[in-house]
Amino acid sequence: MRRPLVLDVDGTFLRTDLLLECFWAGLHRAPLATLSASLRHLRDRAALKRALADIATPRLDLMPLNPDIAARALEAREAGREVVLASASDRTLVAGLAAQYGFSADSLASDGQTNLKGAVKAQALVAAHGARGFDYAGDSAADRPVWEAAERALIVGHRPRIARALRARGHDVQEIPGGWHLRDLVRALRPHQWVKNVLLFLPMLAAHDFALNTLLLVLAGIAAFSAAASCIYIVNDLLDLEADRLHPTKCNRPFACGAVPIGVxxxxxxxxxxxxLGGGLLLGPAFLAVIVLYMTLSLAYSLRLKRMRWVDIATLAALYTLRVVAGAAASGVAASFLMLVFVFPVFLTLGCVKRMTELALAQNNHRLPGRGYARSDRGDLLNVAGLGTVGALLIFFSYSFSPQAQALYPAQWLLWVAMIPIAVWLIRMVRLGYRGAQDYDPIVFALHDKAGLSLILVTLGLMMQGAGLWTRWLGL
Incomplete structure (x- = not known):
């Protein structure tokens, strides 16, 4: 009789961890119950795994597989060998996974009372198959007792000391590539999204305060805001694992595809x-308050608000506007109320553009995964985007009559001329979003769009001429 092939699940057959999958699925669906269960069973791993699996069972058919181990499992099945899952994850999940892939029904796993890990797993496998009566594939140092009880040890990842020790004891050892790469973690931080934080420069530019000290304070604020944004991007990706795996492109995100472990x-x-938060403390209480508000609102958006129609777009606009407020708080430059009111409808329009782009690129007429919109909503989104565009232009026109504008811009009429490229830029963004002809994030798209950047530069040039800055700097 041929030896069965026994597979660990977390980090071996799957490129993820089922306990953490349940935790984040639970935070997504029932956050209070998940946090309560986690605190209640913090010291009892088996009970914790059962409680979280009961709260939210993740889609097992969407779990990312380790291709090398999956191929070996298929090869073993075709050769008539029994393939058995043995995992410290909860039994309900492991049994479902075994059924999903046609493995043996005699899987071994934690049962709510016993945590099947390390020596406990080794004893259970020896009782079921005999000493050295099975081959075992695992990835963790905790698997060493199981490898020692097996005939052949398949080690996923880089564990040279364990491999040498097992070979010295007469085991057949096979090392299989595994682990994760720093470049994938950097990709999860979405550094390309940090360009959004150039919005922190807006109060400084609007006030024509180009002092070196102001610039350095804004740069420090951008660094802190970039860290806060990347933190929220990671949390958002972990909350959206299932939705991302159902998405045609987001399924390649590092956590969704298993390139980076959830724990990392x-x-x-x-x-x-x-x-x-440390950067917020250094930059003062006002900036700290803004960054705490940004992170709190972002977390609320990730947990609930993004699934609420229209509320999600208003929240996106608020998050962009908070970047402008953060620039004022970091530099100490007073932000005009009308300027803040102006940027909100601009970002409201761009929020609609973001959703229209997603709907235009959607593969069917169903609601977007994790969102409250379907293709039938494109007309309503277009109307709201139009209202945001008109509102932004009216507020900008009103700003031109404000005491601050009259003090900063002697040639008031150039502000009115600047409204033309602003209008063209907004209408162009709406048009491209409706057609699905841009990236999923309109801000990132705008900062790489040559035609759009030209319109922005024309706007800035007209405003600087209206302020007399070209004459002051260049003698024009």
Whole structure:
């Protein structure tokens, strides 16, 4: 009789961890119940796994597989060998996974009372198959007792000391590539999204305060805001694992595809949050309050608000506007109330553009995964985007009559001329979003769009001429 092939699940057959999958699925669906269960069973891993699995069972058919181990499992099945899952994850999940892939029904797993890990797993496998009566694939140092009880040890990842020790004891050892790469973690931080934080420069530019000290304070604020944003991006990705795996392109995100372990993401998010809040402390209570509000609102958006029609777009606009407020708080430059009111409808329009783009690129007429919109809503989104465009232009026109504008812009009429490229830019963004002819994030798209950047530069040039800055700097 041929030896069965026994597979660990977390980090071996799957490129993820089922306990953490349940935790984040639970936070997505029932956050209070999940946090309560986590605190209640913090010291009892088996009970914790059962409680979280009962609260939210993730889609097992969407779990990312380790291709090398999956191929070996298929090869073993075709050769007539029994393939058995043995995992410290909860039995309900492991049994479902075994049924999903046609493995043996005699899987071994934690049962709510016993945590099947390390020596406990080794004893259970020896009782079922005999000493050295099975081959075992695992990835963790905790699997060493199981490898020692097996005939053949398949080690996923880089564990040279364990491999040498097992070979010295007469085991057949096969090492299989595994682990994660720093470049994938950097990709999860979405550094390309940091360009959004150029919005922190807006109060400084609007007030024509180009002092070096002001610039350095804004740059420090951008660093803190970038860390806060990356922290929230990680949390958002972990909350959206299932929706991302159903998405045609987001399924390739590092956590969704298993390129980076969930635990690494959680640790990184904590470090980034600490950096952001520490930077907030250094830049003063006003900036700290803004960054705390930004992170809190972003978390609320990730947990609930993004699934609420229209509320999600208003929240996106508020998050963009908070970047402008943060620039004022970091530099100490007073932000005009009308300027803040002006940027909100601009960002409201761009929020509609973001949703229209997603709907235009959707593959069917169903609601977007994790969102409250379907293709039938494109007309309503277009109307709201139009209202946002008109509102922004009217507020900008009103700003031109404000005492601050009259003090900063002697040639008031050039502000009115500047409204033309602003209007063209907004209408162009709406048109491209409706056609699905831009990226999923309109801000990132705008900062790489040559035609759009030309319109923005024309606007800035007209405003600077209206303020007399070209004459002051260049003698024009």
């Amino acid at each position: 993401g959680m640790f990184t998010a904590l470090v980034l949050a600490g950096f952001a």
